[in-house]
Amino acid sequence: MKAGFISLLAAVALGGCGDPQPTSPPAKPQVAPAATNVPARSYPTRGVVRELPGGDKAVIRHEEIPGYMPKMTMELTVRHTNELAGLNVGDEITFTLFADADTHWIESLRRVKAASALVPEPPSSHQAALTPKLRELQPGDLMLDAELLTETGRTVKFTDFRGRALAFTFIFTRCPLPDFCPRMGNRFREARELLLNRPNAPTNWQFLSISFDPDYDLPPVLANYARNYRGTNPDRWLYAAASTNALAQIASPLDLKYAREGSSISHNLRTVVLDSTGRIHRQFDGNTWKAVELADALAQAAGVTMPKLPTP
Amino acid sequence: MTPPAAPASRPRDPVTREIAIFLSVIVLLALGMVLVTAFLRRPPIHVPMPELPSAARKLVPFSLVNWDGRPVTHADLQGKFLVVSFLFTSCSATCTEISRRLEQVQTATAAAGDVQIISFSMDPRTDQPPVLAQFARRWNADPQHWFLLTGEKAEIHRVIEASFLSRDPALVDQPSAGFRQHYAIALVDRSGAVRHYFNGLAPTVSADVLHALHELRKEKANL
Incomplete structure (x- = not known):
């Protein structure tokens, strides 16, 4: 308690008398990077303040930064925290993003439009505002279409798999927890093994592992990662990445949840089987399902394990 | 002179x-x-939670399912102090931290018998009873003393929103389903009124909750 009181006094004293200059890591250039030898690149951009969590952070929904980042909402580090003074959630701002090999920061924050004029923030805690734009999909519903970037750099859509039963799940290659993404990889490997070795099994099926991390999981990264689970046989198992926009379209309908936490992503697990006409056949939530259940669902969705009609 | x-x-x-x-x-x-x-x-440290509802809140009636598969309604909680948290078991760090602290609260309140601990799942489709049971066992949860609740998504989200936390419609696709300050621990008195919110990640939170419970027990209405 007393120590707390003393440190409180110390904090007050420091706060009162300290240098008002914001603290920043000494390694970073203090002036515009162009004037230093650190090869940071600068990107003038524009966005809306979504959250001001305190400290030197600001959560900003920014516009596309050509050549660097798609339109997205990110927590950014503000170099000069005095530039945050007077900013409110909802303000439209311009700023310059600086990025070098291992860090980023933003400077020159300027409000161009005040909050109320721009963002019609729906009142919180009102059901109307929360009604999802897209309802959750049930078995029998048609899957929404979205474009993905494959491990070979091609663009592929969900509808491209029509005619085959499709099992897809969501992962990211930097996912560290063995019972999350790696478990999805292992279940897919086992299920594919079961289907390949099952006598009279259908052949019109496909596995698709989709990354939530399109900026990091570029095609070569995915192709490399795929080998951990697929070995040298890529037969009917594709890896692809979903763009932020594609994810935003399909997440709600699938009850897929994800949030960036630094270089990691906090997420739940959703594995979906579509039948050969593109309709939801079955959804496996979480990580407790078994490979044989997935293989059976896929075989069924491919339409072949249906009892054959007696020949007249 | x-x-x-x-x-x-x-x-x-x-x-x-x-x-x-x-x-x-x-x-x-x-x-x-x-x-x-x-x-x-x-008073115990209340870490500022600026977006918490300012109006007085009360636990609304509900019908959900505990991790042992038994149905639980608000009627099962009558006359108890409630220590409430929010979780999704796919969570990497925060839920673990908060659950560790709730385990301490469970131990400290086991003898008194007037406290019910409740964790509402924000991701109920993932957190089916067997999944919650696995999570509950990690924290030695007593199925009578510590409910980890799941149910219909719309129902459980309604209960959380109407009783405890506001929601950001822009973030509903996050694992926290858009609930603000979902790392809070709420304390509800015997009349069902939400009395305190604590930062569930603060290292002293279990002590702060116990202290606040001690204070609430002194109130006439809670005797």
């Missing part, structure tokens, strides 16, 4: 000053003591 009055008053000057200094030191010391006492007697 009168002339010495001036010299006579001169020696009194330093004395007056001494008294004045003495008095001001006393006053300053007293003031300091008051401040220190006020600081030491301050």
